[in-house]
Amino acid sequence: MPPDPRANPHFRGHEAAIHALRSAVTAGRLHHGWLFAGPPGIGKATLAYRFGRWLLAAGQSEDLSIPESSGPFRRIAAGTHPDFFTVERRINAKTEKLQGEIVIATIQEASAFMRLTPAEGGWRVVLVDGAEDMNSNAANALLKLLEEPPPRSILLLTSAAPGRLLPTIRSRCRVLPMSPLPDAVMRALLADYAPDADAARLIELAEGSIGNALNLAEGGGVAVAALVDEALDAPVAPARAQAMADSVARSVEGADKFELFFSLLRTRLAARTRAAARAGAGNLSHNVTLWQDFGKLEREVLGLNLDKRAAILVALEQLHRS
Known part of the structure; x- marks a missing residue:
């Protein structure tokens, strides 16, 4: 790091x-x-x-x-x-x-x-x-x-x-x-700070953020990214939401995974919102509100030491609410 x-x-x-x-x-x-x-x-x-x-x-x-x-x-x-x-x-x-x-x-x-x-x-x-x-x-x-x-x-x-x-x-x-970093700069930084990581996959996920890439490179990061994409793709059934919240919040690295989950959730949500805007589709104002709300939720949980698992469930429930 x-x-x-x-x-x-x-x-x-x-x-x-x-x-x-x-x-x-x-x-x-x-x-x-x-x-x-x-x-x-x-x-x-x-x-x-x-x-x-x-x-x-x-x-x-x-x-x-x-x-x-x-x-x-x-x-x-x-x-x-x-x-x-x-x-x-x-x-x-x-x-x-x-x-x-x-x-x-x-x-x-x-x-x-x-x-x-x-x-x-x-x-x-x-x-x-x-x-x-x-x-x-x-x-x-x-x-x-x-x-x-x-x-x-x-x-x-x-x-x-x-x-x-x-x-x-x-x-x-x-x-x-200041714009997201180009791939060449990302590769050079990953070579400096995470030489054993899968640079191509991290660059794909991090979208020009070396901070996100290095968080992902730590244990379990790519798996958390898969959970985020699953949550964004379609509404998550209650039982599956419980399992996803458990996998992020209950482990020894729970605090790190919690912050990573919300960072990725907001990053991927923003990327999909930009893509939808270019295509002239999607509920853009809803996505922008979600992006802001998820940032506030993360800050409150970390600042007030609230239940991380409950916060993840709240975010998953809000994602596809119309």
Whole structure:
């Protein structure tokens, strides 16, 4: 598996996005807000961290790389750089569970951070990873930051669902669209991170998402993909739904399989929706609603430690409801 995005020195693909970021800096026209938008698992957070490191290190490289041994790289990887702040869902101190959303308190911390003088004389960088997870209060607080950004500060937002962001947030950011990775890049990344995997099958299933491909490469991933396709193809009888939910939720790797199941379910549902749109067929609005609902259901189950098996049954029942 690759390193965490904050500590990953490697990056492939997305040359246009790299060029746009580098050109904005070298031309002295660096916008105060950037939205890295694209499907899950394609490298949005990895690129955002890469750019933040490069900016704080006053980098000169064409590919936005800096040495792994450098201070900015090591401190950002460790979460200790005084001029870099990450906003994401956090562990709730009372429940010790991952929050289901980004809350206003975290944005308020980021706001206070951005208004400080840069500790090292350069920039203050805030990365909002998974910006679509902000609740309404957090989103409005972030909007105020975008409307009145402190000097020498920059906001980097990543989002797999930019349509869920406030239109005013999107309009105040420079949107950096990032597309699924081409097959050649996927093959190269799989050779690096999963050399023994069935690359052809993973590329077929992952649809340009190296994150999805690597999740699939772990034990049982391809089998989960088969269950997802079965569920999408036709309504699942109650007894079969029970068996499918058991196979995903009861094993030792249940947590991983649960997240993988929902990731694949949403990815495959989106692919079929796009195909239906091109063909002028299908209930597109229903599919879009399902995609959103399944994402919310997954976040709630993980954030509140709810019954994974029950959530799978709910999703299977909703799939073909008219």
